[in-house]
Amino acid sequence: MPVRQSVGVHSPSGVELAGLASLLVAVPAVALLGNSGRKHTGAARRAHLLLAAGAAVATGAALAGLVSALMAHEQMRAHVRTLGQAVAVAMALGTLTLLAGTLMLPGAAENRRAALRHLLDGLVIAAALWFVGWTLVSEPTRILGDLTPVRCLSVLLGAGVATIATGLTTILAVHAHRPRHVTVRVAAGVTLVAISATALPGGICQGGPVVILLGALLLPAGLVVVARAVKVADRPVTVSGDIIQRGTGYAFVPMTAMVIAGTCHILAGGEIAGLGFLGASIEGFALVSRQYLALGDVRSYTLRLRQREAHFRELAHTDPLTGLANRRGLVRALREPAVPGRPRTLVGLDLDGFKNVNDMRGHDVGDAVLAEVGARLRAHLSHGDVAARLGGDEFAVLMRATPDEAMAAGERLLAVLCEPYETEEGSVFLSASVGVAGSLTPGDTCELMRDADLALRYAKQRGKNRVERYQKRYDELLRRHSVLENELRHAIERDQLRLVFQPVVALPSVRPVGAEALLRWHHPDLGSVRPDEFIPVAEESGLIGMLGAWVLDQACGQLAxxxxxGHDVWVSVNLSPKELHAADYAGQVAAVLDKYGVPPQRLVLEVTEHAVATDMDELIRRLVELRSTGVRIALDDFGAGYSSLGQLRNLPVDILKIDHALVAEPESRTGTAAPLVDVVVRLGHRLGLEVLAEGIGTPAQREIVEAAGCRLGQGSLFGWGVPAEHLEAQLRAGRSCGSRQVPAPRSRPAPIAPGVPARSQIVMLGPGMRQVRAVLPTDPAFSSDQDVRSVDAPREMGQS
Structure with a gap:
C-alpha cells in the first residue's frame, strides 16, 4: 500500500512572531475608538463609528492573514499569494472606511460639498504620486533594482490606497476646517494604516518577513495616533480666529511633477504602460470633476451673492421698525415708470403731539405706536400703493390715484390713525395731519415730495387733525415765509419796527388807565407786514426772543x-411761550425795569391760553418767578378753549382778559349781560382777579360788559393801536377832565401751595417779601383778610 507522506507545519520565525505580537497592540486602539464613538451624537458619532469600524476591519484582516500565513502547511505555500490578496482587499476596505470617517470629522470640512472637494483634491495629488512612483520603479529607471516587488494585486491595491491617503492628508493639512491639528493627526494615522495595508499583504504575498514586520508595526502605530487624536478631540477645544483663505495653487505642483516625470521616462526610452496610463487618467478625471464642482460652487456663490445683495438692497430701502419703505424706498418707487392713464398722488401724514408720547411714556411705547401706525397703513393700502416712513413720526403713501381719490383716501387714513393705540402702558390717543399732492404726468420726485410736505405743513398750521390739498399759492407763501425770515433778522438794526399802544379804559368812565404795547413792522419793499404773519415766523425761526427783548425795552422806556x-398808567406786553421758558427771563425783566426805573407793578406781562396747554407745573414755576419781580401777570384770550376752571384757580395771574369771541356773543334784547361774559366776570372777581374785556367794538357790547360788572375794557370802540404821542394826548385829556382815576390792577393772591392750610396762602408783595393772607373760600368777594402779617422770606418762597 502507498506510503502517506508526512505533512509538516511551517515553523514561524522570530520576525513573524514579533509582527504578530505588535498587531495585538492595535486591539486596545480599536476599543478606544469604539468607546469614543458612543460618546458623541450626530455627524461626530457617525465619524467616530466609521473610524472604529475601519480600524476593526483592518486589524482583523491583518491578524487573520498573519496567523493564517504562520499556520500554513508546507503544501499550502503555493496559495499564500491568494491569501495576501485577500488580506490586501480586506485591509484596503478598512483603510477606505477610515478615510471616510476622517472626512466626516467635524473639523475636516464645513459641509459635505467641502468634503467632496477635499476628496477630489486628494485624488489629484494621489494620481500624481502614483504616476511619479510608477515612472521611478518601472523600466528603464527601476530605482529599486532587484528589490522591485513582483507585480501583484496585494502590492498594487495597497499602494493605490496609500497614495490616496497621502494625498488626502496633504489636502486636509492645507484646507481642513478648524481646529485643523486634530483632523491632520487623524489623517496622518490613517496614512500609516494605509502604508501598513501595502506592506503586510505584500510581505505575505512575496514571502518577506521584514516587510511583514514593518506592516505589523505601522498598523498599531497608525491606530494609536488616530485614537490619541480622537481622544484630544473629545475635550473642549478653543477655536482660534484664523480665517485665512488659502488658494488652490497646489494643483500645479502635482501636474508639474507628472509632466517632468513623464518626459524623463519617455526620453529615457520608457513607454506609458497600463499602470502609468491609469494614474494619468485618474488625474485627468479628478481635475475635470474638481473643475465641474468649482463651477457649481461659483454658480452657487453667485446666486447667494445676488440673493444677499437683493436682501441688503431691500433692507437699505426698508424701515426696520415698521417694515414699510423708508425715504430711499419711496424715492425708488417715485422713479419707477408711471402706469399710463393713472396719475400718481403722494399723501404725507404726520402724527400730532407724538413727541409727548416719547417724553411721557418712553420710547418703547412710542416705537410700539409707530409700529401700529405701519400696520394700519399696510392694512388700508390698495394694489400698487407704497407706504413709507420718512423719519420720526412722518409717513407717506404713494397712490395710483387722482388727487380727488387721494383726498378721500386721506380722510379714511386720518380716521384710522386717530383711533386709540393700545399699548402695555395703556391707551394712547393721537390725531394726525395729512397733506395731499398729485401730478398728472411723471415729474421731479423731489418736487412731488416737496408739494406734499407743503400741504402737510399747512394742515398743521390750520389746526391739525385735517386733510389739506396742495395749492399753487403755497409756493408763494413758502417764498414769502423765507423772505420774511431773512428780512426780520435785520428789522431792528434797520429801524423798521415800532410800537403802537391800544388804550385800556376804566368802565364806565372810559378814562384811559393803561395800554397794550403792540408790535408793528413796516418794510420799505414789503410794506406793512401784519403781526399774525411775522410773529409765527419769528417763533419758528427762533427770532422771537430778540423781538421780545426789543419790545420789552421799548415799552418800559415809553412807560418811564x-x-x-405824571400820568397814572400801566403798560402790558405780550409774552411768547418760548420767551417764558427761556433761561433767567425773570432776571431779564428785572434788569429792564431797573434800567428805566419803572415800578414793577406798572408792567403787565400777558400770557396766552396756549401757554396753559403746556406743562402746568413748569408754567406755574415760571410765572411765580416773574411775579417775584413785582410785575403783574395777565391771562390773555381767556375762553379760547385751552384753560379750565381748575387750572385758572392754580395759575398765579392777576388779570383775566376775556376773549373777544365771548364779548361778541349775541346780546339779549333786554340789555342784560351775555351769559358767558357774566359768568367769566363773576368767576374772575370771586378768584380775586381784575377782569378786562377785550374786543369791545360796539356800544351794545360795552353795555353788556358793564352790566356784567367788568371794570376794564379794551377794543376798537375806545381806539385802535396808536403811536405813543397820540395816546399821551389822550392821557392829558383824561387828566384835564378831572375824572376819577382808576389805579393799576390790584394784586391777586397766589394759588394755594401744597401743604399750606386751606384758609391761608402766600402772596408775593415784592422781592424778598411775602404776605400770609387768610382766605375764606365761601366769601363772594374773596376779600376777607384776617391775621395779616409780613415776614422776611427768600424769593423762592413764592413758588406754589
Missing amino acids: QWLTA
Missing part, C-alpha cells in the same frame, strides 16, 4: 416817560 410826565 409817561410816569415821569
Whole structure:
C-alpha cells in the first residue's frame, strides 16, 4: 500500500512572531475608538463609528492573514499569494472606511460639498504620486533594482490606497476646517494604516518577513495616533480666529511633477504602460470633476451673492421698525415708470403731539405706536400703493390715484390713525395731519415730495387733525415765509419796527388807565407786514426772543416817560411761550425795569391760553418767578378753549382778559349781560382777579360788559393801536377832565401751595417779601383778610 507522506507545519520565525505580537497592540486602539464613538451624537458619532469600524476591519484582516500565513502547511505555500490578496482587499476596505470617517470629522470640512472637494483634491495629488512612483520603479529607471516587488494585486491595491491617503492628508493639512491639528493627526494615522495595508499583504504575498514586520508595526502605530487624536478631540477645544483663505495653487505642483516625470521616462526610452496610463487618467478625471464642482460652487456663490445683495438692497430701502419703505424706498418707487392713464398722488401724514408720547411714556411705547401706525397703513393700502416712513413720526403713501381719490383716501387714513393705540402702558390717543399732492404726468420726485410736505405743513398750521390739498399759492407763501425770515433778522438794526399802544379804559368812565404795547413792522419793499404773519415766523425761526427783548425795552422806556410826565398808567406786553421758558427771563425783566426805573407793578406781562396747554407745573414755576419781580401777570384770550376752571384757580395771574369771541356773543334784547361774559366776570372777581374785556367794538357790547360788572375794557370802540404821542394826548385829556382815576390792577393772591392750610396762602408783595393772607373760600368777594402779617422770606418762597 502507498506510503502517506508526512505533512509538516511551517515553523514561524522570530520576525513573524514579533509582527504578530505588535498587531495585538492595535486591539486596545480599536476599543478606544469604539468607546469614543458612543460618546458623541450626530455627524461626530457617525465619524467616530466609521473610524472604529475601519480600524476593526483592518486589524482583523491583518491578524487573520498573519496567523493564517504562520499556520500554513508546507503544501499550502503555493496559495499564500491568494491569501495576501485577500488580506490586501480586506485591509484596503478598512483603510477606505477610515478615510471616510476622517472626512466626516467635524473639523475636516464645513459641509459635505467641502468634503467632496477635499476628496477630489486628494485624488489629484494621489494620481500624481502614483504616476511619479510608477515612472521611478518601472523600466528603464527601476530605482529599486532587484528589490522591485513582483507585480501583484496585494502590492498594487495597497499602494493605490496609500497614495490616496497621502494625498488626502496633504489636502486636509492645507484646507481642513478648524481646529485643523486634530483632523491632520487623524489623517496622518490613517496614512500609516494605509502604508501598513501595502506592506503586510505584500510581505505575505512575496514571502518577506521584514516587510511583514514593518506592516505589523505601522498598523498599531497608525491606530494609536488616530485614537490619541480622537481622544484630544473629545475635550473642549478653543477655536482660534484664523480665517485665512488659502488658494488652490497646489494643483500645479502635482501636474508639474507628472509632466517632468513623464518626459524623463519617455526620453529615457520608457513607454506609458497600463499602470502609468491609469494614474494619468485618474488625474485627468479628478481635475475635470474638481473643475465641474468649482463651477457649481461659483454658480452657487453667485446666486447667494445676488440673493444677499437683493436682501441688503431691500433692507437699505426698508424701515426696520415698521417694515414699510423708508425715504430711499419711496424715492425708488417715485422713479419707477408711471402706469399710463393713472396719475400718481403722494399723501404725507404726520402724527400730532407724538413727541409727548416719547417724553411721557418712553420710547418703547412710542416705537410700539409707530409700529401700529405701519400696520394700519399696510392694512388700508390698495394694489400698487407704497407706504413709507420718512423719519420720526412722518409717513407717506404713494397712490395710483387722482388727487380727488387721494383726498378721500386721506380722510379714511386720518380716521384710522386717530383711533386709540393700545399699548402695555395703556391707551394712547393721537390725531394726525395729512397733506395731499398729485401730478398728472411723471415729474421731479423731489418736487412731488416737496408739494406734499407743503400741504402737510399747512394742515398743521390750520389746526391739525385735517386733510389739506396742495395749492399753487403755497409756493408763494413758502417764498414769502423765507423772505420774511431773512428780512426780520435785520428789522431792528434797520429801524423798521415800532410800537403802537391800544388804550385800556376804566368802565364806565372810559378814562384811559393803561395800554397794550403792540408790535408793528413796516418794510420799505414789503410794506406793512401784519403781526399774525411775522410773529409765527419769528417763533419758528427762533427770532422771537430778540423781538421780545426789543419790545420789552421799548415799552418800559415809553412807560418811564409817561410816569415821569405824571400820568397814572400801566403798560402790558405780550409774552411768547418760548420767551417764558427761556433761561433767567425773570432776571431779564428785572434788569429792564431797573434800567428805566419803572415800578414793577406798572408792567403787565400777558400770557396766552396756549401757554396753559403746556406743562402746568413748569408754567406755574415760571410765572411765580416773574411775579417775584413785582410785575403783574395777565391771562390773555381767556375762553379760547385751552384753560379750565381748575387750572385758572392754580395759575398765579392777576388779570383775566376775556376773549373777544365771548364779548361778541349775541346780546339779549333786554340789555342784560351775555351769559358767558357774566359768568367769566363773576368767576374772575370771586378768584380775586381784575377782569378786562377785550374786543369791545360796539356800544351794545360795552353795555353788556358793564352790566356784567367788568371794570376794564379794551377794543376798537375806545381806539385802535396808536403811536405813543397820540395816546399821551389822550392821557392829558383824561387828566384835564378831572375824572376819577382808576389805579393799576390790584394784586391777586397766589394759588394755594401744597401743604399750606386751606384758609391761608402766600402772596408775593415784592422781592424778598411775602404776605400770609387768610382766605375764606365761601366769601363772594374773596376779600376777607384776617391775621395779616409780613415776614422776611427768600424769593423762592413764592413758588406754589
